[in-house]
Amino acid sequence: AQSVTQLGSHVSVSEGALVLLRCNYSSSVPPYLFWYVQYPNQGLQLLLKYTSAATLVKGINGFEAEFKKSETSFHLTKPSAHMSDAAEYFCAVSPPSGNTPLVFGKGTRLSVIA
Amino acid sequence: GAVVSQHPSWVICKSGTSVKIECRSLDFQATTMFWYRQFPKQSLMLMATSNEGSKATYEQGVEKDKFLINHASLTLSTLTVTSAHPEDSSFYICSARATGGMVNEQFFGPGTRLTVL
Numbered sequence: 001a002q003s004v005t006q007l008g009s010h011v012s013v014s015e016g017a018l019v020l021l022r023c024n025y026s027s028s029v030p031p032y033l034f035w036y037v038q039y040p041n042q043g044l045q046l047l048l049k050y051t052s053a054a055t056l057v058k059g060i061n062g063f064e065a066e067f068k069k070s071e072t073s074f075h076l077t078k079p080s081a082h083m084s085d086a087a088e089y090f091c092a093v094s095p096p097s098g099n100t101p102l103v104f105g106k107g108t109r110l111s112v113i114a
Numbered sequence: 115g116a117v118v119s120q121h122p123s124w125v126i127c128k129s130g131t132s133v134k135i136e137c138r139s140l141d142f143q144a145t146t147m148f149w150y151r152q153f154p155k156q157s158l159m160l161m162a163t164s165n166e167g168s169k170a171t172y173e174q175g176v177e178k179d180k181f182l183i184n185h186a187s188l189t190l191s192t193l194t195v196t197s198a199h200p201e202d203s204s205f206y207i208c209s210a211r212a213t214g215g216m217v218n219e220q221f222f223g224p225g226t227r228l229t230v231l
Contacts, residue, residue, distance in 0.1 A: 036222075043120075043207055043224040044158075090157065099163065099211065101148045102220055106157045 002027045002093045006105035014113050019078040021108050023065075023091035026072065033074040034092040034102065035065055044090065050074060052096065061085070086112045117141055118210050120223035127198055128231055135193045135226045137208035143188035144210035148220065149181075152205040164191045198230045 007022040025031055032051050036044040048059025055067040065076045074091060088109050092102040117140040127133050137147055145166050150158040162183050164170045170183035180202075182194040191210075195202050205227050209220040 032219075041205075041225070041227060044209075044222040046222075049219070099146045099165070101160050101163060102209075104157050109155075 002031060002095065002103050004091050004093050004103055004105035006089075006091050006108050008108055009106065010109045010111065012111040012113060013081045015083055016080050019063075019076070019081045019085065019110065021076040021089050021091075021110065023074045023076065023105060024072050025074060025091075025093045027093060027095070029095050031093045032096050033065075033067060034094075035059065035063070035074075035076050036090045036092065037061075038088045038090065038107075040087075047076070047089075081110075081112045083112050083114065086110055116212065116221045118208065118221045118223040120206075120208060120226050122226060123224060124227040124229075126229045126231065129199050130197055133195045133198055133228060135195075135206055135208075135228075137191045137193070137210070137223050139189045139210045139212075139221070142210075142212045142221075144191075144212060145188065146211040147185060147191040148209045148211075149183060149191075149193050150207045150209070152207060152225075154205075158207060161193075195228065198228070200230045203228055203230045 003026045005024045034049045035047040047063050048057045050057050050067045058064045063078045088107050090107045091105040094102045119138045121136045147164045149161045152158050161176045162170045162172045164183045164185040166185045172178045185191040207225045209222045211220050
């Protein structure tokens with residue numbers, strides 16, 4: 001079975017400050033890992049994904065995440081927060097094959113303070 | 115590429131009526147589609163897995179007679195909320211897995227906001 005834990009349901013940062021959203025996973029097989037962003041009343045937009053290639057993954061909007069097997073983590077970072085980054089962020093895990101759906105974390109709401 | 119649409123984007127209906135939500139993969143074929151439900155300020159809850167040409171697989175606790183899912187083609191799955199009640203009000207999101215594409219990558223629709231009065 002797979003699961004994802006997102007530490008912190010709400011993170012608040014100042015504009016221009018580092019963004020760090022935490023995600024830890026549990027998986028019995030090498031996982032695929034994803035970060036999605038959701039703006040109010042919208043669907044999910046893929047930020048980045050890890051699929052067993054490079055452990056440092058760069059995504060859209062300046063976000064990146066590093067897969068650390070020893071820590072079972074896939075934290076999302078951005079060097080400098082922008083007001084437009086305020087949204088809900090979801091980490092998700094899946095096995096690399098099969099028709100199984102993604103397993104989502106509970107989400108972290110990011111607020112950016114001017 | 116890999117665009118998933120949902121229609122309608124929002125719907126308001128009276129209690130007791132049925133509502134159909136469509137999920138379409140616009141530029142790829144999807145053997146598998148997933149339906150999720152999201153309550154305010156919460157994560158996505160998987161409702162069912164829909165495979166083209168076969169019956170949907172429902173998650174525990176989801177009423178299959180209440181939430182009818184049909185996946186009649188490789189580009190269309192529908193979710194019908196039958197005899198809707200106010201507690202069915204929610205944000206419904208579908209996702210589609212591409213046939214022959216990157217294994218187990220899913221593409222999400224924009225969601226449908228259902229409000230039952």
